[in-house]
Amino acid sequence: MAARGWEERCDVDAMTRDMMSQGMMPMAGMESMDMAVMQACMDACSACEQACTVCSGQGMADGTMMSCATMCMNCADMCNTMMRAMMRPMGMSMPSMMAMLDACAAMCRACMDECMKHAEMSEVCRMCADSCRACMQACMAMKEAVAAMA
């Protein structure tokens, strides 16, 4: 059922085809984009925002993890901003897309590095680090796909 997809996540491929069929053009060149790569990147951003939000709010009693919590807050915000930007491609330019993918990957790397330090003592941190790594890789793959369009 079509509506089902929306209950879980948006279907960027259907969305982009629908927009194009109505003569609306997202970012120049995007018609030749590999939509599966963009879908994977949006999903990874969404998952990483969620993992970082939970991780930021877990509140270790010994206070050793405050820089982890703060990294996670910044990473959750960047991932949400990145996800939304891909969902509104009419509002992006090629340079802003490339620079934001770099920024999201850099933020995910920093957060992953920090969370990995606590992976032994916190299962939430370990899972958060996994989400950060997946999101960083998805942003780099998306960047390659965008560059290939140019």
Added chain:
Amino acid sequence: MAARGWEERCDVDAMTRDMMSQGMMPMAGMESMDMAVMQACMDACSACEQACTVCSGQGMADGTMMSCATMCMNCADMCNTMMRAMMRPMGMSMPSMMAMLDACAAMCRACMDECMKHAEMSEVCRMCADSCRACMQACMAMKEAVAAMA
């Protein structure tokens, strides 16, 4: 694989059990919460944020849908705020949780009503209205579950 869950969405049940096992308490009374209801509500908020974000950026050529776009922006923000608050239950009080669930349901209703006006001419609007309805219902179910804890 446990980490897989994080790639899609966070597992609030595992998270809450993990926090409680470490002596951390989320919102008072939450230990008796029906976690499946909260999980469903977080998922519905995430889906509704995504649908509204896409819908806000679809850009109808005839300009008839501007109040739809603006409703969708407000609804996307409210759903994201709601989702995050449920993922950080240590940072909520009972009254703030109840009032935010009301607010999210009211915003989803307003956005659903607006998107339904355009459902005939836009498949994206129709799907967005479906997501808004699902999120509104999930917030009301969550509110009942929270009230039952008190």
Added chain:
Amino acid sequence: MAARGWEERCDVDAMTRDMMSQGMMPMAGMESMDMAVMQACMDACSACEQACTVCSGQGMADGTMMSCATMCMNCADMCNTMMRAMMRPMGMSMPSMMAMLDACAAMCRACMDECMKHAEMSEVCRMCADSCRACMQACMAMKEAVAAMA
């Protein structure tokens, strides 16, 4: 200089008059709104988001303040969502505006109560509690102003 206002904050009165002069109507009844009250509420939301963001990231070494940090994250998100909604009044209904003002006031109260517990040991917490109180009061004043329009 007109542009100066934008560098600090938006001028909701000018904005609303400009929109109405072009035949666009925000939320029904808003033409009789006391714009100074709405401006004060937007400013208070912006200030509270900033104070809560700083407070959430200050990272007490002894870990005693984790529920404070988590409250602040939730409060920052709610204040940002509230501020944006007032800046996009075409995308609000009367019930969603009223419910969101309630939610923002409730979240600010919870955060203020938590931050007040730490006001002795942290000047940042004391100032954050002040911002939360100001925002809560501004939301209640705004709610009265909206109710008076109906």
Added chain:
Amino acid sequence: MAARGWEERCDVDAMTRDMMSQGMMPMAGMESMDMAVMQACMDACSACEQACTVCSGQGMADGTMMSCATMCMNCADMCNTMMRAMMRPMGMSMPSMMAMLDACAAMCRACMDECMKHAEMSEVCRMCADSCRACMQACMAMKEAVAAMA
């Protein structure tokens, strides 16, 4: 009065000195940072988020400005994420700070270029373009200041 600053904006200089006096270190090297530059950048991000939020919701009746609205939504999100990251410097690494400043500047440039196209017909667009330019310049100045620390 100290609290007054919080009602308008946060005082990053006071905040950073306060954190350092308690032995907390933000991003490595930040003790030598020119705080006035960072304060100016945070203020510019806040102003640009507000201008873009208003501009995204103004709803031109003729539909010519949809890509402007969508650019503004993306720019508002990026500016908010950037502002928050500077307010939580414990949660940033040098590479993530640099990459996010690049991304924010790029997004502001794209939005400025788009809004300038409509500056003749919309005073809101003209003011939004001004805010985008100021924010872009503030991000570039901040990047120089961060690079000078290294």
